[in-house]
Structure formats: C-alpha cells, structure tokens
Amino acid sequence: MPDPVPAPGALAWPAETRVVGHSTHRIDAEAKVTGRARYASDIQADGWLYGMILRSKWPAARVAAIDLAPALQVPGIVAAVPARDGERTIRFYGEELAAVAGKSKQACLDALRAIRVTATPLPFVVREDDAKADGAAPVWDTAANFIPGTPKEQGSVDAAFGECAAVVEGFYTTPVQIHHPLETHGNTVSWTDDGVTAWASTQGIGSVRDGLAGALQLDQSRVRVVTEYMGGGFGAKFGPGVAGILAAKLSRQAGAPVRLMLTRFDQALAVGNRPSSFQKIRLGALADGTLHAFDFENYGTAGIGAGKASEGGGGGANLPMPYIYKVPNVRTKQAAVAVNAGPASAFRAPANPPASFGMEGAMDDLATKLGVDPVAFRIQNDPNPIRQREYKVGAEKFGWAQKYRRPDPAALALATAGPIRRGVGCAGANWGGGGNKNTGAEVEIHSDGSVEVRLGVQDIGTGTRTVIAVVAAEVFGLAPEQITVRVGDTRFPPGPGSGGSTTCPSVSPAVLDACTNALRQLQTQAGLSDIRDAKGANWAAACRKLGAGTVAARGMWQPGLSSSGAGGVQFAQVAVDTEIGLVTVEKIVAVHDCGRIVNRVTTESQINGGIVMGLGYALYEERVMDPASGVVLNPNFETYKLSGMADVPDIDIVLLDMPERGVIGIGEPATIPTAAAIANAVANALGVRVFSLPITPAKVLAALGKVPSPTPA
Amino acid sequence: MNAPDPNPDDAPLLGTHSRRAFLKGFGAITISAAASQTQAVAAELEKLNAEKIVGPGPVPVTLRVNGETLSLSLEPRVTLLDALRNVSTYTGTKEGCDRATCGACTVLLDGAPIYSCQMLAIEAQGHAITTVEGLAQDGKLTPVQKAFAERDATMCGYCTPGFVMAATALLKENPHPTPADVRRACSGNLCRCGTQPRVVEAVLQAAGGAADNGTPGDLHA
C-alpha cells in the first residue's frame, strides 16, 4: 500500500543522488572492530552488580513458597527478589522464579543454588499432537489447549477441485525456531529516587521505557533507556521482558545498578520463538496451468502464548495462505495449540517462512505433475509484476534454463553415477513494512562545520546509524563520516521500534526533513547573502558565519518518501549425498527490491543475513522438547545448530533499485523464501520431497526409503 | 584451539593447578611408559595434585593483557572471560555462550586463538593475552580490522571481536589463506546476523588477495 500522496511542492528525494543509493562503510564499523563499541552487556555502571535468574526445572508446577533467605546469606549477595509474589502456577520449563544480584557471577551462581522452592509438580504436555488429544494435561486452567479454527471459504472449493486437471496434496511441518541473537537479552538497570535508567539490549528503546514505567508504576518521563549498541534481536527483543523488570527491582533493593543478561540457556527457554506449523495442503490447477483450488488446514504451537486469552487461538501460529498466489477458490482452517513451553514472539517475517515452505513446495509438486517449468508456473500465477520481473532476472543470473531438470526418480537413479545428486529450486517473498509517521529527528550544525543528528532509534545491526549519516550527508553535500549520529536514547526525538522492516522507511524521511530544515535555517541564520548554496564546497565558510550561534532544527517523517511492499525471489542449488543424507547448499541467487536503496552495501549485508538465517531454518534449526520430562533438550549452540562458516553457500545478490517507489525495508523479505527454495531444490535433486523442516540427513534417507521416518506421523 | 607448545621447556612455572602443566605431565608419562604403568600415571597425578591447592576463596592473580599487567583477586573458578569482561574493563571480548560453542570470547594466548570462557584466569597467568582492544596500535587499525570495516564484515558486531581475533591468528600462521582456510579458521565462530560471506572476503582482502566479485564497487572513504 503506497503512503498518502504528498502535496505539491512537498519534500522529495533529489533527482540525482551523490551518497544515497551508493555504498557507504558502516560509520560505526571501527568501534565494532576495535572493541570500543559498548553493548548493553558491556555496561559497567558505577558500583554495578551482577544479576541472575532462577528458572523452573518443572514444566508445570504449583509453587507454594520461595525462600530467598539462604540466598541472601551467600557472601557477596546484595539483593534477591521473587519473580512474582505469593502462590503461583509455573507453566513451562525455564519460567522465571526469582532473581539475585551480587558482587560476582560466582556469588550469584551459589545464591541460585541456595534458594529453596516448595512446589508440587503438575501434569504437562509439550508436543503439539499430544496437547490436541482428548484428556491432555491442560496448559491453562481457563481455556482448552486447542479449539479447531473456523473454516473460511472463498469460492466453492470442493466443486473447484473437480474441475482441476492436476491436484497435489502434502503434509508440511516446520519446527519451533529460536532467535538466538549472539548477545542474549538483558539490561543494566539503575533505579534511584530520580527514576530509572536502563541500558537495554533492545530493538525498541521506547517499548522498554513504556514497559518499565508500566510495571514499576513510574511516569514514562522518569524512565530513560539507552541502547548505544546491541547484539541482534530478530523480533524477540521488544519491551523490558521479565528480566528487565527483575533487574529494576533488584536495583531498587540493592541501591545499585544491576546488570542482568540472560545466559544462553535462558535465551532458548523463555524469551520467544517462531511457532511450529503442521500444514495439510491440497492445491489444484486447471489444464492451462492456472491455479484453481486450495484447501488448507494448519495448527502450530506458540507455547504458553497460545490458549490463554484467545481460547485456543493466538500466538501468531496462523499463516497467510495461499501466500503470494492468486487462487479463486480457497478454504483455510487454522488454530494455535498451547503446550508447556516458552511463549512465541515475533520472529523475522512472522508467519511468512513457514507459509512459503508449504505453499512453494505444493507449487513445485504441482508444476511437476502438470509438466510445466516451475518458474514459468510461478510467473503465471503470481500477480505481482515486480516479482514476475525478479523471476526473469534471477532465472537468467542463476542459469535456470540450463540447470533445471524435471525430477524423475527412475531416471535419476540410473543417470547418477555416484551418491551425489544435484537439484535446483526457487521461491518468492512478500512483505509489507512501511514507515512510522511518528518518527522525528533533530539536527545541530555548529560554526566549526560539524553536524550532529539525533534520533531515538536503535541500530540493531542493520546499519541504521549509517543510513542516517547517508541521508544527512546527501542533504548537506558532505561525506557520511562528517556526520555525528547519535541514536539509542529515549531523550532524543522518538524513533520507531526496529521490527517489521520499518526502520529505514521511518528514519530516512525524518532525517531528510530535519536536515532540509536545518539547511534552510543555516542559510538565513548565518545571513548568507554572498553564499547562495551552503552545501558541499561552501559548507565550512557558511558555518563559520554562524559565529557563536548554532543551528538547531527538527523534522518529522513526511509522506511520499517511503513506501511499503517489498518482494523478492531466491534460487537455490543443492548437492545431496544420497548415502549419508547430507544436504549442501552450493549457491543462492537472490533478487530483491526495496524501493529506493539508501545504502547498498548494508542492504546487501541484510540479504546475506536473511539467507544465512533461512539456511539454518531449512537444514539445522529446531527446538527439541522431551515429552517425558517436559524440558528443552537443546538449549545451547552445541545441540541447537546455527549455520556455520562452512555451511554458507556462494551468494549472488541482485538488487532492483526503484527510487520512484520511495524507501522500503528489506530485513524480513530477505529471509522468507530461502528455506522454501532449498527444500524445492532438495526435492528436485531426489525426485521425492522431504515435507518437514529442518531437512536433516535422517529425513532425507527416510524420503529415499533407506531408513524409517524419524518424524512422528 | 591452543597450538601445541613448541618449546615445552620454556613454559613458565604456573603452579600445579594449571591444566596445561597437568596435561604436560600426563603427556610425558604417556611417552615414557608406552607399555604399562597406569600406576605410574596415578602416582604422577597424586604428586601433581599434592603440591598446592588453591581456593575456593579469592587468590591473587596476575594477568598480562595487551602488554599491561593486571593484579586481581579472583576465586580460582573465575574464567579468563569473566576476569576480562566483568572484573576488568576489557569488554571488547564478548560472551555469547560461556561454553565453547560461539567464539565470541576468542582472545589470543601467546598468539594462538583460544576461547577465553574455557580457560580459568589462574591458568592464563604467565601468558601474553591479547584482546581485540590490543590490536590497533596508536589508533591505527590492523589490516584485518580495516578489511572487516571496509567489506562490511560486521553487522550487529557482537561476534566481530571473536572473528577478528581468529582471523588475526590465521594470517599470522598462514599469510596467504584460501577461502577454505578462512572458513576452517573461523569455524569456531558463530554469527547470527549472517556476516559469514563478508568475513571470508575481508580476511582474503587483509591477506592482500584480490577483491573478488561481490565487491561493493563505490564505497566512500
């Protein structure tokens, strides 16, 4: 959806850009490569204490009492607080029970061991199918674990299937995925009579301020949140979280700042994840290749995020189906199922990667059945003209016409001499995004020519600081390094939370507006009768005329400069070892659009990042729960596998620059189609489909009929 | 990750709590008593263990970090990572897992990359420790740091110090690595933001290799 049409004479991007759209080094790269950058977890406030959380070892329990006195006896321990007062019910393994603060990590570890918890274990359920069954242990007392969704129908699906020339069916499953940013969640919080200061590892400093103010019953104006650097978020780092509130309470009790960062284990249990999906898909097309009928049933778990208030729904487990395709007859039925596990949260392009995996898999199988080329089939049925173009550009770059072979298991078995089979696949992405109109920015120009831009946004690694410098440099005719950018402080003009690919389209227009205002003001304030244009070569002379004065100007997001709706397609080439089941991704070609590109190099890095994360979703990542004990079996990196150095393929990126559309974000669309394209390439290589992510060696061998299926039916 | 000590006899006296000393003693026995003597091993262990017990309370610990001497008082169970980040101010070294799986805590110990979360501070005494803060001299970035900045091999940057240390150690050992060498040298480092392709480019650039395709063509500065 395009933004409102700007008024005539409104602010516009320059017709020719000198910095915008080119590549500028990250202006904070030097701070990052020298270790000078201070992350939330690096903060050492005066007199700071180490904080840690005690978590439940039970997946469900009635907690009668928590005795913190022994913890306070441990040398070095200064404060201890319960996560909640009074009796309470624990609903997942890893739920917060209490927290301590002390002079060292070792003291905290000892104190956690000393705390005495009196609790009665309760029945629990951790697997989706078990939770749906009659008589399953109730996750919430007030609502069923699962209430089947209401079917939604458009057209006449049953009749339409009768008209189809080809129909495919499949049961697609995707795992619960954990965010695992390399810096865990956490904060240093200082709560004094003057108010609260929190140094937060967050994607939204405003959300932390408001969350802390609400939980601590303070005025929002008395809470300051600072995030100079933070180590990744991917959707889970909004609000103070339980950890932030506990850190504040510990700080109050101890009379000292408390740094409470989660451990890697904590990170895997309690602070968000991407819901699983169990998708039953039936898709049919007419003889001319037009999609005609789609029938979809899905459930997935959002942990304890499902069930409670939504009576079996909620938690973000529903998928946008039939995803990017136009189908006249559609029936969908979806619901979330609650289990005793940590709640889901937003995760990079929520609901889209699983939707893409299911839908694009069905698309490929249907193309095979119809005997048509999968790329041509997509172009025929995807109504988006930009994506149609991207498929053509990408197919050319990838060499699709030379590489694609219609899968034929019999022929494949004969034709391949060794155990390695190669295959190719593709998939498309769609994301809304768009700018936040409440974004402001302020600029100061000094008489020595130095410039400061301030904005209450945070750079989560996407390059937001650099984007701000690029836009300011464009307006002033300077180099981006000449701009001092200050972000990550709630005392600056309000910025957006960094989620949903909205940051770049929010801050770019606000900075353009603020800098344009500042330039105009410089012109008048310095009385520049002899200098017609203060920019570039005239900058230093113009600023000198300010004398003892300073230009201070503000700006707001303006319509017409940004937009929403990014597409993108990706092609994958894989090699599958049919003896050991190992999948190696050899090549990814990614063609993406994000309107007007502000900084090319960081945009491409975002796409790399989306692909690397999608690769993990395709092949490695899965939270594993133990149905017998209710615990998460792989809450760390040795058993929860991320893509490593050796796994990352050759990546070719093509960016369609479309300045006329305005600035659009890229973070989400870059990760959406990767897993689907890889899964399609694996199916193309093998001649049979692995219907379940992650595509592990065991699942590959099972699909080839060499071992029994590892997935519970 | 620690390279074998080329000069075992030069190793400083560390006291018997050192796992390094322990392993060395163990190795010597294995070599000298090829055929028998689990008993000799046991006797040797007993001797090593009997010599000196430290802790559990704080003990004086002297660390040599980036050429500076740190005199600390630490419980023996404190890791080198904890000593750097939390007891001292070397926060450039990051903690991503505290269990030898992410590499964010990588520092150089006598030039070899180690996970500082997997070494006790007391074991690190007598060794030259280099953290990411100790690389640039007089504000001048090293070729590895410069290449990481120029090739955008850092996003959120939390993994970056670890990668920079691993790459620095690689280029010292092998000044002309192949892409496969780079991947192997950095295989103990995780990055959730997805800088891996750029890391390979950056390390090759730092090694003086030609910039391959994918080069951002018109970088400012």
Ligand code: FES
């Ligand atoms: S913190 Fe040491 S390897 Fe992760």
Ligand code: FES
């Ligand atoms: S840059 Fe964020 S983890 Fe590597």
